Amino acid sequence: MTLLLLAGLSVASATELSLGGFTTLNDPFLITRGVAGSVSAPIAVPFRLGARASFSPAPARDDGDWRPLTTQLVEDNSVSPDISRTRWTAMLVGEVPVVRGTTSELTVDLRLHGGVGWIHTVDDLVALQAVDDERAQSTERQTRSATAYGLSTVVSPAAGPGVRVCLEWVDHIETVNATRLELKSAMRLGLEASFALGASVSADGETP
Amino acid sequence: MSLLLTVLLWMSTSASAGGYGSISMGRPSIAGDLKGVLEPGRQAELVVGADLDKVVVGGVLRHAVHHGCHYELQASGECGGLLALGGVFPIQGSTAVRTLGATLALPALLDAEQAKLGIDLTLGVVRAPLLMDEDYYEDEVVRDVWDGVGGSYHDSPMPFVAGGIVLARPLRPIGAATSAPELYLKVEMSLAGSLGRQITPSAGVRVRRGS
Numbered sequence: 001m002t003l004l005l006l007a008g009l010s011v012a013s014a015t016e017l018s019l020g021g022f023t024t025l026n027d028p029f030l031i032t033r034g035v036a037g038s039v040s041a042p043i044a045v046p047f048r049l050g051a052r053a054s055f056s057p058a059p060a061r062d063d064g065d066w067r068p069l070t071t072q073l074v075e076d077n078s079v080s081p082d083i084s085r086t087r088w089t090a091m092l093v094g095e096v097p098v099v100r101g102t103t104s105e106l107t108v109d110l111r112l113h114g115g116v117g118w119i120h121t122v123d124d125l126v127a128l129q130a131v132d133d134e135r136a137q138s139t140e141r142q143t144r145s146a147t148a149y150g151l152s153t154v155v156s157p158a159a160g161p162g163v164r165v166c167l168e169w170v171d172h173i174e175t176v177n178a179t180r181l182e183l184k185s186a187m188r189l190g191l192e193a194s195f196a197l198g199a200s201v202s203a204d205g206e207t208p
Numbered sequence: 209m210s211l212l213l214t215v216l217l218w219m220s221t222s223a224s225a226g227g228y229g230s231i232s233m234g235r236p237s238i239a240g241d242l243k244g245v246l247e248p249g250r251q252a253e254l255v256v257g258a259d260l261d262k263v264v265v266g267g268v269l270r271h272a273v274h275h276g277c278h279y280e281l282q283a284s285g286e287c288g289g290l291l292a293l294g295g296v297f298p299i300q301g302s303t304a305v306r307t308l309g310a311t312l313a314l315p316a317l318l319d320a321e322q323a324k325l326g327i328d329l330t331l332g333v334v335r336a337p338l339l340m341d342e343d344y345y346e347d348e349v350v351r352d353v354w355d356g357v358g359g360s361y362h363d364s365p366m367p368f369v370a371g372g373i374v375l376a377r378p379l380r381p382i383g384a385a386t387s388a389p390e391l392y393l394k395v396e397m398s399l400a401g402s403l404g405r406q407i408t409p410s411a412g413v414r415v416r417r418g419s
Contacts, residue, residue, distance in 0.1 A: 116252055148252065179279075
């Protein structure tokens, strides 16, 4: 946190903010969507240090975000899949553009990012068929350390907000039913609007 | 540690020193007693610091996840735990390992146009927190399955020391006023408390002396 605050204070004029939505691509049991965003600032141009966060609201119905496979397992086969919903993530990340293309009107960056942080999950006790099970309840809600890494394409016009398409993996270890440990790796695809705040310095440190 | 990181960051953003930042992905392999219990993991590393021309100092944050052998199989000696034969102490199974530390690097000991060879040394603390519910872990795992013999991996932070060799190659500069990012490959040997020895190959990208 100290790192982020000091970095933000020292180079606030080049801060970049992005906000948008994401969906998880590789979850066979749940349809997971939410909002995601980031804020970053260059500390060793073009290396940026920042924070990424996401939030997914709980479904309106217990099975409102189940995929057909989940419905089939639970209702037809009486199988209890270990399902956890990710409610939020918060990551400290570094980001580096490795390729840049420019025209008179657009700048296109390919960026790599990676970092560490936290993920909060809530187990689906309905799918686990353990709503009143004290054992399952003991690890129903967890906040765990996590890893995030991925790549983004950022398209920035000469004026106005840009667009960021972000492919990202979030790794963590989930605990289900008190003692069952599972390594999870969620692959997420995000689409975000990107804004340069106080844009006296552009993303690569050059003054326009 | 927080003070150290603050000082490092101040150095990195001061006018007299350039900044330094890197991100990398690695595959840490346990080479010690837990080799058969924890599979090679996935690790992300973030380093932020100061580039003092020939020397880089920085704060290090790492997080790794390892798929682990189930605690019952460890007890029966089916995955290298060998508890039944009086071998190593068992561990919970799949494990997350967090590292917080400081690094000192000589990034260009050998400096050619197309590649740079360097070394680094990292000191810090590592944690492998208990991820199971503590009460069920003590009752059903340690007492019932392991006969009361649990490892101390999850109790407290452990010391961490690592040394690595780094081969880096500059990319094309990103913008006229910036430092060129460098892609690098690294092989690191480390010792992480009771988790033991690890070998970690990794690949990353770094930026030196940005301003």
